[in-house]
Structure formats: C-alpha cells, structure tokens
Amino acid sequence: MTTYTFRLLFLGFALLFASCSNDDDTITVTPLGDYENGILISHEGNFGLGNASVSYVSNDFMTVDNGIFEGVNSSPLGDSAQSIAFNGDLAYIIVNGSNAIEIVNRYTFESVATINTGLNNPRYMAFANGKGYVTNWGDGTVTTDDYIAIIDTTSNALEAQTISVAEGPERIMTIGNTIYVAHKGGFGQNNILSKIDAISNSVATITVGDVPNSMQLDASGNLWVLCEGNPSWSSSGETAGQLAKVNTADDSVTMINFQVTQHPSFLSLDNGALYYYLGGSVYRMETTATNLPTSSEIDGLNFYGMTTNNGILYGVDAVDFSSNGSISAYNLSTNTMSGSAELGIIPSGIYVN
Secondary structure, three states: OOHHHHHHHHHHHHHHHHHHHHHHHOOOOOOOOOOOOEEEEEEOOOOOOOOOEEEEEEOOOOOEEOOHHHHHHOOOOOOOEEEEEEEOOEEEEEEOOOOEEEEEEOOOOOEEEEEOOOOOOEEEEEEEOOEEEEEEOOOOOOOOOOEEEEEEOOOOEEEEEEEEOOOOEEEEEEEOOEEEEEEOOOOOOOOEEEEEEOOOOOEEEEEOOOOEEEEEEOOOOEEEEEEOOOOOOOOOOOOOOEEEEEEOOOOEEEEEEOOOOOOOEEEEEEOOEEEEEEOOEEEEEEOOOOOOOOOOOEOOOOOOEEEEEOOEEEEEEOOOOOOEEEEEEEEOOOOEEEEEEEEEEOEEEEEEO
C-alpha cells in the first residue's frame, strides 16, 4: 500500500468517525411553545369592559406579543385578569370580574378548560396535595362570606367543598401541605394570615401587621410578610407599614416597623435578599438583617407590580390606567435598566415562564 493510499484511507476513516460522533452528540431540543423562556404579564384592563389580557415578553426583550390569549384562542379573556398561577405545563388565569379561571398551556396558550361556576370575586391561587386553592372575597360589602375554593387539578373541576376564612383573603402560597393566606381585608382592612392544613382543611390564624399584601419564604424557612398598614383614609386611622418575619416551625412573629406614613408593597426575594417598593423606590434588605435599609437601590419608579428573578428586577407601570402600560427590567448587580417594552392596559402581574 502506498503512502498516498494510506493517507486517503486514514482521511476517510477520520471523516466517517467525525460524522458519526457529531450525529451522536447532537441533541435536538423541541420548543415547548412560542411563549417559553420569557415573561408573562397579566393585565387587569378597564373594569367592566372585558378587555383583560396577557402579554409575552422574551427574556432579551426583543419579542413582545400583547393579547396572546385572544390571539391564540380567538376569544376574549374576560373582565379584570387578577393573577396567574402555574402548575406543571398549565397556567391558571384568575379573571376576577368574570368570576372565572381560564386554564391554558403555559407555553402555547392554547385553552385547556374554563371554570366559571362556584367562584365569587376570585383573587389568587396556589397548589398543594394535588389540588388548587383559590382565594375569594365574596361580596365585598359582606364580611362573613369569604372562602377558599378547591380545584381538582386532575379534572380541573371545582370541588363542592370550600374553606371558610376571615375577611379579605388575598395572596396565597403553600409550603408542603400547609397553605398560608394573607388577609389584606377586601374592601376594608385586616391583619391576619390563615394557616390551612391541606389534608384536613382545618384553619388557624396568625396575627401580623395591618393589610398584609405579599409574602416570601427564605432558605431558613422563615415566611416574610409585607404589611402596608392602614391607609390615611381608613376609618380605623392610618397605621405604619410593617415587615413580619414568621417562623414557620412555631408560628412566632417578629415585626419590623416602617414610619406611620410609609406603606410598602410588592415584596420579592432573590439570591437571599428581600426587595420591596416604597414611594417610587426599590429597597433591598438581607434576610439576616433586623433593621430596614436606610437607602434605596433604584429610584424614580412608578410601579403597579414588581418581582425579581435570577438577578433581574421587573416592574410594570400602569401609567394613567387608560393608556398602554409598560414593563422595565433592571440588572440588580448594577441597578441599571436592561430592557423595556410597551404593554396593554393596566399591567399588574409578572410571571417568569
């Protein structure tokens, strides 16, 4: 065999081996849908006009798609989209004014089911024990008709049983089979958490500050509850905002006080630090801290909703509540804006998909 022939054979085997190796190493990833790897934003729309919507913004802010529910399903979402909850591949859109829950595939937004009975002023949803739990205010002028509706997530049907709770159940989250509900107070004010056993549906209460509006669980098992305090127009008189730290092992509560005229909101947690919004600014506080921060991180904001995820802070601006709103993203390493986009009318909830 000549040297030239040997070289040709060697080159052929090398090419064949490289080709086979490349084929074996290639992994084809099938996209789950048009709306994965981005942010979903729920829009309340104008109350009574039935123009609630959901927008999608890609992580790099290069793609913005407003009104995706109506665009995919050729039907309106309904009146006043309050919130969205994820369970596996499904997104449950709580449509407050329509007393309904629209269930869609969270990545394609194709409709899966609609629940439009047994709900009365629904607000937020969480999952435990194979079921979904939905906070309901009932009639806002009645203080004794508030409840948690229960959904069988296998059939996506509402169960006949409900859990009666105190006035104004709002945000809800689960830790294992324990459900925590923050009672903001409905059309009034309240100052408790409901603690519900998802197995027995028994209810206990924990007293926190006035008007608890958001909750976060830290790595040490502490439940942080941001309480905005009674507003100045409250018949009970204005009260200071408070940050409650609830030890979930024994339900003991430690309170950190704001000033009487300070009413914080939108508590979020990222990389071991708490973030909240107050007076047009965002503040950062370590979960090991015992005092509130004295200086802000980002100023000059007008947020109607806020969350953090993986070093990025997202906030939505409802502008004048009749024009299109917007979303902005801020890099929490530099506290500088990294992206923005125009949205629909009254954006409020932000959900990383």
